[in-house]
């Protein structure tokens with residue numbers, strides 16, 4: 001059954017089942033608990049017919065249902081542009097549509113997929129839409145999906161080598177492959193006494209490395225001195241670090257944030273870092289960890305790794321490089337310079353689930369000293385003891401991460417690397433950068449707009465210029481701009497500052513664009529400037545989508561500014 005069939009009014013069996021189900025939903029919301037068991041009975045006959053087996057892992061039934069789900073997903077992709085990119089539902093929409101309790105009797109896959117189409121799809125923000133330009137897109141691919149399917153299909157729980165040798169060994173191999181593609185120093189690879197591990201997310205990668213750095217120091221100065229440990233980042237560092245520091249027991253007063261400015265494109269200043277560290281050391285505190293970012297979340301700023309690592313080295317600190325978004329493009333030789341200096345760091349991570357055609361979740365983390373991780377994260381209960389572990393010839397990845405159980409994530413990365421090869425992967429990434437350049441060109445050619453910070457990768461940070469806002473606001477007493485400038489609301493008065501007015505106009509522009517459902521972008525505020533982010537990276541995006549997106553931006557700006 002295809003999506004078209006599910007949507008088609010002529011749907012026969014499925015349609016009537018869904019209509020029945022709809023009326024059942026209705027009744028369910030009115031029914032009392034005493035009716036709980038009887039409510040599914042009317043469909044039991046149909047369900048028994050459709051569910052051919054009582055075995056939840058019957059191979060033939062899996063084949064039948066699996067093909068239907070693949071068809072469903074393929075049709076979803078065929079039709080994806082028809083949906084509003086940003087879901088238009090109201091909070092709580094789903095509770096109104098679904099029964100108040102789980103079904104007592106089994107339901108057929110046809111019925112369930114019908115409900116996915118009718119009730120779940122409307123509540124999805126379509127991250128894979130070619131018109132998705134928000135946050136950092138999460139680029140899907142056939143290889144990524146199928147690798148995920150294989151991993152889920154095997155459903156192994158590879159916490160240590162013994163529990164599934166292939167899961168562990170493939171992960172180590174793939175991490176060395178990927179490390180070579182990024183030209184990471186050999187000291188980060190297994191072949192050079194370092195090593196890589198697949199974490200779920202960057203949040204976990206940061207927490208694991210921070211805990212390793214914390215314990216490395218506490219082993220020397222004693223656990224009682226945890227209150228003296230200090231960590232460093234910039235005001236552009238992802239909030240994941242703050243959370244990691246809280247969890248790792250770093251005193252809130254010892255979380256140092258180095259301010260950045262527009263004049264240095266929001267990258268961290270090594271001199272400011274050194275001054276802060278020096279003051280801390282003089283105060284008797286102990287610096288342990290620096291988080292440097294290549295490709296910050298707001299503006300894709302790049303911290304200067306070499307000079308920052310030099311400062312950190314003088315104080316024996318651990319440096320982690322968070323390249324969650326931008327790490328992947330460093331497989332292209334012309335972008336590799338963005339991670340120059342990584343040789344001075346202790347760990348490096350990027351998210352393959354962001355911009356590397358691999359499904360969520362898949363964060364690639366390399367460390368120079370795996371023993372620092374394992375000394376902090378190892379567990380050794382009797383029920384996990386085995387000869388392979390005792391031989392010390394194997395990697396037990398449970399000791400490199402927070403959780404015990406772990407997925408066979410390397411399969412999807414392996415499929416992505418093999419299906420596309422380095423050459424095609426570079427080509428995909430470069431095409432996104434090229435499209436971002438096209439968009440940047442449009443912004444620069446229109447004097448109502450400006451690029452706020454230089455574009456490094458495939459994300460363009462732009463806004464309506466202050467002069468365009470001011471000249472329109474003096475002319476306009478009606479329209480959206482009139483509403484903003486003439487507002488009697490005390491919190492939004494006519495007397496608001498120029499900066500406030502410009503920010504508000506740009507916020508209105510973004511809300512107006514996203515409200516239309518045609519494209520989706522998100523914003524940030526840096527150095528007091530409200531900016532719109534146009535992040536190219538969805539796999540299906542083509543230049544025509546970028547051109548159309550610019551038309552949408554212009555139309556909405558025109559409506560707000562009353563210009564042509």
Ligand SMILES: Cc1ncc(COP(=O)(O)O)c(C=O)c1O
Pocket residue numbers: 136200201202203204238240293295296297322323324325351363
């Ligand atoms: C620079 C940076 N670091 C960390 C993260 C968090 O990544 P995750 O959701 O994988 O923890 C993001 C997410 O966008 C990011 O941009």
